[in-house]
Amino acid sequence: MNEIELLEAVQRTVSRRMFIKGVIAAGAATSSVGYLFRGPAAVFALPSIQGSVGRLVTLNVNGQQRRVDVLPQETLAMTLRYKLGLTGTKLGCDRAECGACTVLVDGTNHYSCSMLTRSAVGREITTIEGLESEDGTLHPVQQAVVDEGGFQCAFCAPGFIMSMVALVEANPNPTREETAQALSGNLCRCGDYDKILTSAMRAAEYARREA
C-alpha cells in the first residue's frame, strides 16, 4: 500500500473529530510524562508560599479522578477540551456571554470559560460526556432533545443541555416561563428557542417519569 492509499484508508476509518481527539490525548500524555521524569519531588513539591498553588491537580470529572497539569491562569473550558479531550464542551465567546461552555460544578451550571481550573479542584464537574449512563442509555434530558429535534446547528446544544439538567434537578416540574428563565444564560444563534423550550419541557417530563 503506498502512502496515498494508506492516507485514504485512514481517512475512511477515522473521522476528523476522532483524529482531533486522538491528538489531544497524545498531547496530554506527553506533557504529563515530562513531569513524571522529574520525579516525585517536582510533582508533589509542597507549595513554597503559604496558599500558593501547585501545577499538577486532581479533578473530579464525570465521576472520575483525572490527574492533569494545569497552569494557574488556565480556565476550566481549556482544561476540559485541550487537556482532557472532553470536546463536547464548546467554546463560543470565552467571555461568559454565550453559554456554549456551560458545565455543572457541584450540580449547578457554570460557564467553564470563566472559571479557573484551580477553582474547580475538589468540586464535582459534570460535562455533556458524563450524562449518559454506562450502558449508553441517554440521560432523560438528552433523550428529550433527540425526540423533539430541539436544535438546528446544535453548537449551543451541550451548553443548553447542561442548563436543562441543572433545571430539572432543581425544579422537576417547571413552567415554560421558569424554563425560559433557567435557560436565559444560553444563547442560540439559530434562534431555535421555541423548540429548545419544548425540548426542555419534555426533558422535565422524562426526568419526572424516571424519578
Added chain:
Amino acid sequence: MAVIRDMMPAFELFRPVSVDDALQLMARHGEAAWALAGGLDTFDWLKDRIKRPEAVIDLGAISEMRGITADRGGLTIGAMTTLTEVATSPEVVESFSLLSMAAFHVATPQIRNQGTIGGNVAQDTRCWYYRGGWPCYRAGGNICYAAAPKAMNREHCILGAKRCVAVNPSDTAPALIALDAQMVIRSAGGERVVAAEDFFMSPAVDITRMTVLEPDELLTEIRIPETWSRARFYFEKVRDRQSWDFSLVTVASAMRMSGGRVQDARIVVNGVAPRPVRVTEAESVLIGSPANESIGLAAGEAAIRRAKPLRHNDFKRPLMRNLIRRAIRGQEA
C-alpha cells in the same frame, strides 16, 4: 469586544483558606495583587491584557467569607456568598426581598451561580472606552473619551459626572443602600465598617476607584440591619435585553407607611451616575405624603432637576423620573 486570545497571561495564583492569610498576601503583594471573587469581572480584564496583576488571590476557598446568618433581626452576608444564594435564601426573601430581587436580576443563572455579592458591589464600570484599554482619566490618563463630541455615550451618566461619565453597573448596590447595609472591610491593620451609602467612590474624590477599598483591603461581609425588615419594597431594572445585560437605569426603594402616609423612605437609583445615587430630593418630597401617582411624579421631577444628559442619553432623565414614580406608587397602582 469579545475576542478569544488563547489564554490569559501568566500570574501567580494563591488560594488562601482564611481571611487573615488573604490579607497577608494582599499586604505582601501590594499594588501587584488582585483579589479574585467569582471572576466574571476579573477575567475580561485579564483576557484583554488591560490589567496585568502579578499575584491573583482567589478568595473562593475561604469558608468564613460565605453564608448568610440571621443577626438580631438583621442579616450578615459573607462577601463570597453567591448571588444565587442571596436571591434564594429564605431569610433574605422573607425580610429583605428587595435584595433578593436585586440579586435575581443580575446577568444570567450561570453568572449568579458563580458571581458573589461582594464582587457585584466591588465590580468595575462597564464604560467601553475604559474597558477597551483607552487611556482615559479613570485609567490614569487625561481625557474622557465618552464625553467627547462624537462619543457613544447612550449608557453613560446624567448625574454626578466629574471628568469621568461612566456609571456604576451593580444591581445589588442600590438595594444595599436602600436597606442601609454596612460594609465590613478588613486589612492586615484591622477592621472598619462603612455604610453602603459611603462605600462607593465618586470620581471627584478618586477617579481610578469604584469603591473606598484600598489595595490592601478586602470587603469581607455585609451587614443588613433590622431597620427596613419587611418594609414596602420596590425594585426595577430597565435594560436592553432581559438577560445578561447591565442596567440602563435601576431603582431600589424601601418605604415605611403610617396612617396612609409615608413615614420614612430611602430611594436609590443606579445606572445614572459614577456611583449609586440616593435621591434625597425625591425622599423629602415623599415623606409625610401619601404614596400616590402625583407625589411620585413630583418626587421623580425633583430627582432629575439637576440631571445633565450627554449627547445620546437624554432618555435616562424621563426613565429615571418614571422609575421613581413607579417605585413610589408601588405595584398596586
